Amino acid sequence: MNIRYFAWVRERVGVEEETIDLPGNVKTVADLITHLKGIDDYHAAAFEEEDAIRVALDQVHVETDEEIGDAREAAFFPPMTGG
Amino acid sequence: MNIRYFAWVRERVGVEEETIDLPGNVKTVADLITHLKGIDDYHAAAFEEEDAIRVALDQVHVETDEEIGDAREAAFFPPMTGG
Amino acid sequence: MPVVAKVKVQLEDFDVQAESHRLTSGRRDVGALVSFTGLCRDEAGTLTALELEHYPGMAEAELSRIAGEAIERWPLTGLTVIHRYGKIPPGDNIVLVVAASSHRRAAFEAADFLMDYLKTRAPFWKKEHLVEGGTGAWVEAKAGDDKDAARWT
């Protein structure tokens, strides 16, 4: 699965984008976050304030209880500050 | 006193502007309207629907119970439709 | 420095770009610019023009009073109101309000307020000029306009 990071989430993880293999027990976005936090200290730091992270699956906003299903891309980022 | 008329009030009276001498018993705008209605049939027709007439004294909106006082100009017109 | 509104009543068209630029140029404190343009509308295809009559002197004075009230109520960095008079064909501009502020809520509300008050208080009247046969009726004021204005009291 393709994972993208933006703004300070990207800076903390240290990469813009990465491809990961989803273990079978990762069903929801929340599961995915738990999985990503285990990768290394950078990922762990990025997801430390979990409430401050927003998620999109295939470029649509979702909540963390959303099933990942067939989604090909997940993106993680802070609350938006455009406009 | 200088009296000005606008829009359909002007069309009914037949003049844009006229100068009249105020009789002593004309104290308020309502008194003035009563006085103007007596001038001729045109004036009477213009003020027939009295509720549809708006008034300004010296270029400031007022209600019909307003005292004329030292005002030099009164204007009568329908509800405004600018914008 | 207190903000002073620019108020104009004029025959000629206005330049929205130039008016907007005047309120933002060389500044770093304007975060939001809201402009409202009111145009002559004619969905039925019956009009050649709307003719706008106004009360010279009072039109400027009343627009200035309304603009001054907007400046008192919202933290604006600039405000411009231009209202045209004379014959205006469908598709052409009638009125412009531009409100600038540090914050968008103030700019939106001030422009909205200004249009509502202007509609019910500024001494302008519209008469129809018809495709078929000379002048038509005076446009009637709408009850909705009074309701809109009452939102701000």
Added chain:
Amino acid sequence: MPVVAKVKVQLEDFDVQAESHRLTSGRRDVGALVSFTGLCRDEAGTLTALELEHYPGMAEAELSRIAGEAIERWPLTGLTVIHRYGKIPPGDNIVLVVAASSHRRAAFEAADFLMDYLKTRAPFWKKEHLVEGGTGAWVEAKAGDDKDAARWT
């Protein structure tokens, strides 16, 4: 004919005049045009620029979804949304919304709604570039923005 919004995410500045003209030119059914321009603000004088990062693809998609919702909710004759990305110095434009309608209430509300939703839903993030020493903090989302957006639900 259903209205389709024009949505653009771009590096370069936009032309408010041209975008407004596109929504009114040759028409007789537009009575009201509301444009909102959001600018880079720097009252403290500490910024050289805001850098706008965005999520390419999703930014356009999300703006289109928000614009589509505005078109469903208000009787608009046209709608344009342009959001810039990249480094934007104080005083320069960031975002433009232009809403056209027969009636002013619809144009005002649609533009206001669009900005509120865009603030909380469009994937853009602002980072400060400082006069003294490189990049500063990421701009934090304001609780007020969520409250503003909630006005429309």
